[in-house]
Amino acid sequence: MGTHVTNDAHDIDGIRAALDAVKYNSETIVHHFGGSTQAEMSVDSKPYLLRKTSGGSTLDSIIRLFAIGSSVSVSDAIRALGPMPLERWINSNIVSRAGEQVIANMCIIPQYDMLILHDPPDSQGRSEPRRADHVMGIAASTKQIISLGVPATGRALDFGTGCGIVALLMARSATEVVATDISPRAVEFARFNTLLNQVDNVDVRLGNLFEPIAGERFDHIVSNPPFVISPNDGFMYRRGPFESDELVQYIVEHAAKYLTPNGTLRMMAQWANTPEQTWQDRWAAWLDGQPLDAIVSEHFAHPRHAYPQKWLKSDSRGHTTEDYQAAWNAWYDHLGALNIESVSTGIVALSRRDNTAGRLETFTENIDTDADTSAYFTRLFAQWKLLDTMDDEAILRARLRVPSEVDLESVSVAAEGAWKVSDIALRSQAGLVSFVRIDGPIATLVGWCDGKRSVRELSKRLAREMTANAVSLERALVPSIRRFIERGYLLLEEIDQRPLEELR
Ligand SMILES: C[S@@+](CC[C@H](N)C(=O)[O-])C[C@H]1O[C@@H](n2cnc3c(N)ncnc32)[C@H](O)[C@@H]1O
Structure with a gap:
């Protein structure tokens, strides 16, 4: 062949x-x-x-x-x-x-209403081994990055394009898409697919990391990079040129200089967990001082012993038990040598700001893949930018609304012959599924947020109902309200009223 x-x-x-x-x-x-x-x-x-x-x-x-x-x-x-x-x-x-x-x-x-050429997946049961430069088809990670929305207006970049699927999808709304890959075979496949689907605004370029785009800027970067942490197992589609999670770190640390103001990046990622650092601290260190707002969500973590088998399972075709054990040992030892206890999988959304350091919010629950996550990210980033300009007085003057995807859940326990509320939480079911515990009185006030009355008016009403001091109550409420805005449990009216296209 x-x-x-x-x-x-x-x-x-x-x-x-x-x-x-x-x-x-x-x-x-x-x-x-x-x-x-x-x-x-x-x-x-x-x-x-x-x-x-x-x-x-x-x-x-x-x-x-x-x-x-x-x-x-x-x-x-x-x-x-x-x-x-x-x-x-x-x-x-x-x-x-x-x-x-x-x-x-x-x-x-x-x-996705196109015809896509890629290498045969193992699921076809062919006998020849997978090539080192195997061009993968639409994998679970591909579907997930696509489900995050491939926002594209202006110039867009698909880093690690493989067969080109993400670039082709972005080309539907972007003026110009650049698709890069280190694998000459992937570049050939992506170019073939642009021609096969008669798409003429995708420029496919060969090269390592960000070399092919040196000096350029993009309004949107999307990537499903080769994030697998492994000893060099030879598969370009899943392992980059690094030992651990340095490729993800590299993308995060270099993203700002390739993004236009307000430009966005969406990516799938895996990262290493070591005993010295929580995963949240790892991300905070990578993002430290960067002019990027960031949302990172961990979907699950594979412990060291389970991680190699997750990947080896799909490579085991034709392997003897001894081969498999040797490959597993090498992988397990590799993780051990790097002090990796587990490997997390998740998603990352970044938004370029002016030259001030950005904000990082981490989530640990599963993403709701049916929700319009792209819209959720866009709103949240816009909300953060506005929030930065708001002092406590501005928060009190703000009118807020509870988005439709947020509800209030309460858990009751049976105590002394009756149900007793033990926990109340705000839960967001769209974008990133998350929840936060909340006190009863604040929950009441959040429920009143209908976009019409200011936080101060609502706080006064609450003070009357609680027979509390209005001034102390509003002061006490501000940090929680600010936090709920940061996490997307409350929408600022200015953001709520604006069409998404304007927020992008
Ligand atoms: C996980 S695949 C993603 C393919 C496709 N974007 C998708 O989502 O289905 C990662 C791609 O990154 C490419 N790649 C690996 N190392 C790279 C590097 N150092 N620089 C640029 N691309 C790289 C691989 O060749 C592969 O095509």
């Missing part, structure tokens, strides 16, 4: 024409498999997939070749791949011929 994928626009047009001719798209695939989706295209469901594509139609052959990864006869291939001659498909290195059978060298999968 050759190693280069074609960059000949004429050939790529021919490939697209063949796939369009059989209406090879997500809708057709879902229809073909009676409602099942690509998620079910795993090795376990191969018998089912083959059965469903046994009709011999040209669409069956295309699905077998590019989605399932199984071979078809030469005559079926000629029928399905035409009008472009089979020889040209072979010269393009998209398919190979073995005797009377044709097999695809890569996958082409309908994704």
Whole structure:
């Protein structure tokens, strides 16, 4: 099998024409498999997939070749791949011929209303080992970064583009997208995918780290970087040029100089946890003094012993038990040598500010992937910028609203024959799921925040109801109110009233 994928626009047009001719798209695939989706295209469901594509139609052959990864006869291939001659498909290195059978060298999968070329996933059950420069398909981390929203207006950067999916999505709204990758193979695939999907505002560049964008600035940076902490296991798609989590640190420490004022960065990340430092302190150290507001959310942490197997599981094809044990030992020892007790996985959102140091808020609960997290980040960052200009008097004059995703939860325990409220918390169910314990009287006041009356008016009402001193009460309330604004439990009216586009 050759190693280069074609960059000949004429050939790529021919490939697209063949796939369009059989209406090879997500809708057709879902229809073909009676409602099942690509998620079910795993090795376990191969018998089912083959059965469903046994009709011999040209669409069956295309699905077998590019989605399932199984071979078809030469005559079926000629029928399905035409009008472009089979020889040209072979010269393009998209398919190979073995005797009377044709097999695809890569996958082409309908994704996000596009067709995306990438290397075959292990789930296709192929026998050849994964290449060191394997170009991965749409992984869980890819879906997650996309679900965070790929905000893109103006100039956007996709760092570590792989097959180019994130760049292609950003290209729908950005004026110009730059996509970079250290892997020549990934660059070829991403360029192929821009041509296959007729996207002309993505500039794919080869290079290490931020070298290909030296001296440039972007309105948005999105990255699903190779964040895996491992001994050098040889896979470029998951391990960068560092021993531990220095790539994530590198991105954070260099981001500001590549972002325009108010520019944003969204990224997936893993980071090391050592006994000397909490993860929150690690992030605070990386961000220290940076002109960046930051939201970091940890979704889970794998202890040292569980982390290697999480990744090795998918590499174990064809391994003997001894190989597997040796690889596991090397990985476990690598983490031990770096004093890593566990590895956290999470997401990061940054927003460039003027040259003053930014704010960091950390979250530890799972993200609600159905929520419009991008809007949540945008509002919260805008709110922080405004909050910085507000003294206590401004907080008291502010009108606030409880966003619809925030509710009040109370827990009661049975005591002496009756329910007794033991805990009240504000819980936000959108963006980052989080909660904060709250006192009953403040909870009452938060509930009154309807965007119409100021905090001072509400505080006076509360003082009357509690028969408390109004001045002392409002003074006591300000720090909590400020904190609720910082965490997004309360929205400042100025932010609430403005369309998102203006806040970006
Ligand atoms: C996890 S993959 C992400 C691919 C794609 N963006 C996605 O989300 O599916 C990370 C990508 O970063 C690239 N990469 C690895 N080391 C790099 C480096 N030092 N500089 C730039 N890119 C790098 C890999 O080749 C790979 O394509």
